[in-house]
Amino acid sequence: MKKLLLIILLFLYIPLNAIEDLKSLSQLKENSLVFLVFEKKGCPWCTKYEIELQGKIVEKYSKNIKFFKVEKGSEIFSQLRKEFGFKIIIYPMTYMIKSNDKKASEIVEEIYGYQTEEYVEELLLKTFLIK
Numbered sequence: 001m002k003k004l005l006l007i008i009l010l011f012l013y014i015p016l017n018a019i020e021d022l023k024s025l026s027q028l029k030e031n032s033l034v035f036l037v038f039e040k041k042g043c044p045w046c047t048k049y050e051i052e053l054q055g056k057i058v059e060k061y062s063k064n065i066k067f068f069k070v071e072k073g074s075e076i077f078s079q080l081r082k083e084f085g086f087k088i089i090i091y092p093m094t095y096m097i098k099s100n101d102k103k104a105s106e107i108v109e110e111i112y113g114y115q116t117e118e119y120v121e122e123l124l125l126k127t128f129l130i131k
Contacts, residue, residue: 018054022068022076025083028105031066034097036080038088040072045114046092052117061124096127 019037028034037053039046050069058067070077072091080086084107086095094111109127111120 019050019058019067019069022070022080024076025079027066027068028097029099032099033065034099034105035061035065035067036095036097037067037069038072038077038086038091038093038095039069040091043091049092049114052114053120055117057117057120057124060121065124096123 090113096109097105098108
């Protein structure tokens with residue numbers, strides 16, 4: 001019961017610049033850098049990871065990177081797997097995508113499973129050279 005109350009309180013804390021649900025493939029082309037998190041309902045690591053990202057990561061990097069989440073079984077989930085050939089091995093799973101000059105998206109990094117805020121920040125700094 002205490003864990004349930006803690007999760008509810010953490011969700012109430014989520015800031016306004018939260019990770020958005022991806023609704024269409026065109027949203028990927030509208031942004032040059034995309035952080036795409038695949039998750040599934042009932043996954044405690046997915047919830048923990050989203051809360052971890054909502055902290056400093058989204059707040060600090062939302063000017064340079066667009067953060068989206070995709071739920072397993074959704075229509076956009078199927079479209080992404082078909083379009084990009086994403087192989088979701090574990091939940092949560094993250095792909096960092098960058099648009100090139102021709103507005104084509106390419107995968108630049110994959111993150112398997114839950115990772116800490118420190119790990120994600122280090123990866124963002126290394127991969128995208130964002131400060």
